[in-house]
Amino acid sequence: MKHLLKLIDCGQSYWLDNLTRKKITSGELKKRVEEQGLRGITSNPSIFNKAISESKDYDADIGKFVKEGHSIEEIYELLVIKDIQDACDILRPVYDQTDGLDGYVSLEVSPHLAHHTEKTKNQVRDFFKRVNRPNCFIKIPGTEEGIPAIEEMLYEGININITLLFSVKMYEKVAHAYINALERRAKENKPIHHIASVASFFLSRIDVLVDQLLQHRITGKKDPTSELAEKLLGTIAVANAKMAYQSFKKIFQGDRWNRLLKKDAKVQRPLWASTSTKNPEYDDVMYVEPLIGKDTVNTLPDETIAAFADHGKVQCGTVEQNLDEAQKNLSDLKKVNIDLDFVTDQLVNEGIQKFIDPYDALLKSIEKKSNG
Numbered sequence: 001m002k003h004l005l006k007l008i009d010c011g012q013s014y015w016l017d018n019l020t021r022k023k024i025t026s027g028e029l030k031k032r033v034e035e036q037g038l039r040g041i042t043s044n045p046s047i048f049n050k051a052i053s054e055s056k057d058y059d060a061d062i063g064k065f066v067k068e069g070h071s072i073e074e075i076y077e078l079l080v081i082k083d084i085q086d087a088c089d090i091l092r093p094v095y096d097q098t099d100g101l102d103g104y105v106s107l108e109v110s111p112h113l114a115h116h117t118e119k120t121k122n123q124v125r126d127f128f129k130r131v132n133r134p135n136c137f138i139k140i141p142g143t144e145e146g147i148p149a150i151e152e153m154l155y156e157g158i159n160i161n162i163t164l165l166f167s168v169k170m171y172e173k174v175a176h177a178y179i180n181a182l183e184r185r186a187k188e189n190k191p192i193h194h195i196a197s198v199a200s201f202f203l204s205r206i207d208v209l210v211d212q213l214l215q216h217r218i219t220g221k222k223d224p225t226s227e228l229a230e231k232l233l234g235t236i237a238v239a240n241a242k243m244a245y246q247s248f249k250k251i252f253q254g255d256r257w258n259r260l261l262k263k264d265a266k267v268q269r270p271l272w273a274s275t276s277t278k279n280p281e282y283d284d285v286m287y288v289e290p291l292i293g294k295d296t297v298n299t300l301p302d303e304t305i306a307a308f309a310d311h312g313k314v315q316c317g318t319v320e321q322n323l324d325e326a327q328k329n330l331s332d333l334k335k336v337n338i339d340l341d342f343v344t345d346q347l348v349n350e351g352i353q354k355f356i357d358p359y360d361a362l363l364k365s366i367e368k369k370s371n372g
Helices: 002-009 021-025 028-035 045-053 059-067 072-097 117-131 146-155 168-187 204-215 224-232 236-251 254-261 302-311 323-335 340-371
Strands: 012-016 104-108 136-141 160-165 197-202 269-273 296-300
Touching (some): 012 302, 072 340, 117 136, 160 168, 168 254, 197 204, 197 236, 204 340, 236 323, 296 302, 323 340
Parallel strands (some): 104 136, 136 160, 197 269
């Protein structure tokens, strides 16, 4: 685990993207925190669907809540909020030791609310109040409708993890929403030192879709477009993330940000998400090694943590290396007639659906268990 611990020296925290009750009750989560340098954990409907539907860990609680007369959706919320609270308690020492930089656990709003600003606000308030832990993040997707909810919730003092970010343009919007929220609070002489946020920028899903489009342009013959398309395979997600980090550096500097720093504002860190390598022909740590940088988080699945602990290489500041190559790869993508903005818009919609499907399946699974 020494490679993972070294990331902290580079200014990067690693979090786990897989919260289950078994990880809590078995002591695994506590061990990872105390011995392996884990500094946070995230959850989403897909993870909870797998945990609840494929184990008996939640069955006793489901039966209890059914007898109490709760609806299926209420049962879901009670189950996951309990897990979030318990995980927050395990990570609370990290939160305290890092003065609120790390030690967070994320809970996602219903994916059905991704395009509903007011309903998102109401559920965020409800979840944050019910979890009742200072080291809880509530996840809001980075949609156009999510932006005003993100700013308002941060203004109200709720910690927000912005999820499903694929484009640099949308990343910049959520970064400015964070600064706007802090400025509004500062103007009213409200404290801002305790407010935290991360902007979750997704990786592997970009390469999966872009690679498909590139494959359509690879003919196997020696023509410039085909050769360029082949060269770009598996390069775009990291290049895109490196450009997002450059935007991060520009936004969180200068007079505007320095005024907030004087009031002990915390920087909103980019968080690299969707970091498991989907193509077996690619390096299994391809979304870790080139994106090590100050003031970042990398949230990793179990298999990527194991791979990086085994053979990962740690070099501080790789997120700022080979920027010319990253920019060229993004420019070359246009030369083969692939519009990255179109790709990222599609991925946001796909991402919402990929959370709606397991969320709905989870509710059906709970209903089935409650009837059993």
